[in-house]
Amino acid sequence: MPKITYIIAGDIGGTNSRFSLHRFGQREPLHGHVYANEVTVTNAPDYHHATLKPYLELCLDEVEEWKSLGEDAIISQVQVVACLATAGPVKTNNTVFMTNMGEGGQSIDGNEIEKCQDGLLSVVVRCKLVNDFVGQGYGSLDLDLAKECVELMPGSIEKIDGFGPRACVGAGTGLGVCFLTKSSLSPGLGYECYPSEGGHVDFVPRDALSAELWEYLKEKHGSDTRISVERVVSGRGLADVYEFLAMKFPDRVDDEIHEEFMNAGDQKGSVVGQNSAKEGSLTRQAMELVITDYGAAVGNASLEFIPTGGMFVTGGLTPKNIGMIQGIDSPFMKAYLDKGRLRPILDTIPLFAVMVEDIGLRGARVCAEREFHGMNLSCG
Template sequence: SASDGMKSRFTNIAFGWSINGDNLQRELGIANVKLVNDFVAMGYGLLTLREHEYLALNDVPREVDAPIATIGAGTGLGECFLTPSGESYECFPTEGGHCDYSPTTDIEFGPNKRLSTERIISGNGLASIYEHLAEKFPEKVNSTVHAEFESTDSLRGGVVGKNAGSDELCSQAMEIFVKGYGREAGNAALKYLPRGGLYITGGMAPKNLDFFTKKSWFLDALFDKGRVTPALKSVPIYLVLTEDLGERGAHYYSYQVRHK
């Protein structure tokens, strides 16, 4: 969701729900309410991380006082970046997840259909990739897996992830997903040059950890940027294991606001 500090309209809710900070102050009896973008909260949450809560995907040291960025796939796809501000950092929202998605293989979605990156790099996106493959290659469909997929009302991406180690189409869907995620993470790294760290957040990576750490799909796609690849080699890449950064970041931000 996008926010100006006191009013917020939810991007991904069809009915256009909105929240008004002034109304919340009155109705809840809270003196000061600030609304922040969900990934701004995620970004501030990065500042609370302990070493056991993330994995380093490459062997690159963090640069002190350099920008930090995060990209995270879960229900949708979010991105934000942080820059040094005094003794800490200030976080800025983006709507990077709604940029165009560019297929790179013949079996991905056709070039004449506009897709935002979030439509592919998210839990629902993983499900959409599987559906596309099942339609394109019906002879490869595992009837048991497909029945489980069809009977699940929500979180179908979880069915694909659960079966990606044993089912051919689920594995192929996961490969497309992880490589696409890597490409978009590489795009974020190029835009922000976050030598303080690019953090992979959200639920999709930790829930499918082996496909990010035991295979080279993600990093190979992230660094596949042609002549500017060397610029990315100085960016440390981290995969965050905890999924409560949003709550922690909101607490961190409220503490900072209160004590200014």
């Protein structure tokens, strides 16, 4: 008898890990859950297994068709193909080291997960790791542009070239970049997504204050010559930018917010973001600096890829700060369009802000199903 095939999609970011369970071939999930990595990593020293183990146990407790079977039947009758979109460069041996997760980073090993025969983990017959922005890229193909996105350049939906390259740039815990292309010989096969470490290109100061920030971050991170743009355009970057401003302008520090910031641990960026609405505040200025450099980074990527199939601004910072991103006069768009002689090229590129945060999961599901099709397995 063929085993019943399920798909598990995972989006493993620097702050949260999102999972969803699907019947093979079904877009809508049977179950979904979000774990805070600060808790999960702390309680899971063997993390390359624990990414999936607690989620499988949760599915057994909460998914009706799994509950009705029971653990023994699940182990004997079910096979799971998983894809984890992970925030780090994936090595050719199906492993990844995630520098932004936990103290000193964490590794995930897809091969170890596949080989593990510990209880429910034994049902995982394939665990493919992909870069988190490969997940974002494939997920961008699943968006309802009219309902789940905001056009940042007017008329973007009508401008889309169905054969042109696409790209995603997204700021969250870190800064991610990917691009997608169709084969000119076989466009019917659809888009293929490619990872990038474009979030680690050099940060370039835009004014005197940014130049001081650049010097501050070089010293903080122990670099003599450079820092990456991710050191500014990310949740952790936001915390560092605020820290710099608080040092430079001590008379403008709000003592209550600053105390909350100092006690926030890995959530310092969230504290700045949650307090960024107040005009004239340091938290507001920090957010405006980050969003300005975010726009500049997306504009740079648009010039690099010329994504006439669409540039998608993703990541957790995007929907939370759409007021600073949307509109030609916003800090984001001013920096995005500030490209000198090549400014007219940006008028040809469809530009969208993605307002949903699950596109990494959507893309991981697509990758898992593609992986299953390449395996010699039967599907029940």
